[in-house]
Amino acid sequence: MTDVTLVTGDGIGPELAEATRRCIDATGVDIKWEMVEAGVDVMERDGSPLPEATIASIRKNGIALKAPITTPVGTGFRSINVHLRQELDLYACLRPCKSYEGVRSKYENIDLVVVRENTEDCYAGIEFEKGKDETSELIGWLNSHREKQIRSDSGITIKPISVEGTTRIVRFAFDYARKMGRRKVTSVHKANIMKYTDGLWLDVSREVAKEYSDIEFEDRIVDNMCMQLIQKPELYDVIVLPNLYGDIISDLCAGLIGGLGMAPGANIGEKGAIFEATHGSAPKYKGLNKVNPTALILSGMLMLRHMGKIAEAEKLESAVAAVIAEGKDVTYDMKADRDDPTAVGTSEMADAIIAKIKQS
Numbered sequence: 001m002t003d004v005t006l007v008t009g010d011g012i013g014p015e016l017a018e019a020t021r022r023c024i025d026a027t028g029v030d031i032k033w034e035m036v037e038a039g040v041d042v043m044e045r046d047g048s049p050l051p052e053a054t055i056a057s058i059r060k061n062g063i064a065l066k067a068p069i070t071t072p073v074g075t076g077f078r079s080i081n082v083h084l085r086q087e088l089d090l091y092a093c094l095r096p097c098k099s100y101e102g103v104r105s106k107y108e109n110i111d112l113v114v115v116r117e118n119t120e121d122c123y124a125g126i127e128f129e130k131g132k133d134e135t136s137e138l139i140g141w142l143n144s145h146r147e148k149q150i151r152s153d154s155g156i157t158i159k160p161i162s163v164e165g166t167t168r169i170v171r172f173a174f175d176y177a178r179k180m181g182r183r184k185v186t187s188v189h190k191a192n193i194m195k196y197t198d199g200l201w202l203d204v205s206r207e208v209a210k211e212y213s214d215i216e217f218e219d220r221i222v223d224n225m226c227m228q229l230i231q232k233p234e235l236y237d238v239i240v241l242p243n244l245y246g247d248i249i250s251d252l253c254a255g256l257i258g259g260l261g262m263a264p265g266a267n268i269g270e271k272g273a274i275f276e277a278t279h280g281s282a283p284k285y286k287g288l289n290k291v292n293p294t295a296l297i298l299s300g301m302l303m304l305r306h307m308g309k310i311a312e313a314e315k316l317e318s319a320v321a322a323v324i325a326e327g328k329d330v331t332y333d334m335k336a337d338r339d340d341p342t343a344v345g346t347s348e349m350a351d352a353i354i355a356k357i358k359q360s
């Protein structure tokens, strides 16, 4: 039996967590779930959106499936998702984007993997608010050291990119490519403008690539990458990016495969891994048994693969693919007409997936 933490989240989180847990259990995998909470509901009750017990459970088990969590606005709490990634040093965000037959999308046969650095860049949380004393002090220092002056009414976000942080994420991308039999890694940057951060990223990417002569390497400037992904996505395979570009390109790639309801993800570090959908907690759909469970179920499939439960992962993925290809027992967002009365709920789509698993 492997102990796995299940963070039930808030908004649409609990219903997706339940649907996903049922599908994973149906594969026959020997998982003992440890259910823990996080999110706005807990905050209202306990005063903190991220209970210590939740972090402790993930630390202990080293593996978690996490349903979406709302980022409370204007409460002084930073994103729980960002906090968890930093707390557990989950430096690699893995987002495979694959087309499934039957999904409505302008594109077919997409099979890309986005590897996003998760701890550095503008998301490191080093921010200076406009008008604060420390901000004025920083601006004063910068202005006295550089000819180019910063306006006194500026806010500032710091973008750290390190050799160590870049080396480990680019190695992660190459190791993943090798393990999964992929042919190419593309490193994305804006090194022509940000020479000391993205330039460093590019130099380190090139150095790391030399250790992997069996895998093709190339680099792209991020704006060009956006256009190329829209025009010629088939040219790309594994794409590795700093945090901010990774966030944006992940959603672009989710768009190529039919939207957020289809996009799974994982946050992986040396000490643990959290598997979660790319989408958020969609509060307006809370408790309606309406939204698409596919992204979280496919995140569960990635988790099974990560745990070495390959047969169970394949069973789960094939069942999801079969239900989507049939197009009958799917949620409203997967129907040609969003008001189609034959659309089923979250829980019924999970039932259909479980039925396919049982048949396999």
Ligand code: NAD
Binding pocket: 067, 068, 069, 070, 071, 072, 081, 260, 261, 276, 277, 278, 279, 280, 281, 282, 283, 284, 291, 292, 293, 295, 333
């Ligand atoms: P969202 O992804 O929650 O929802 C945006 C829209 O996408 C929804 O209104 C819905 O129309 C659609 N959608 C999302 N998931 C869907 C699904 N499974 N099936 C069908 N349609 C789906 O984005 P948001 O509204 O910007 O964010 C809501 C909250 O979630 C915010 O507090 C945000 O910070 C948080 N968030 C959390 C995570 C996470 O937990 N990892 C990720 C992103 C956003």
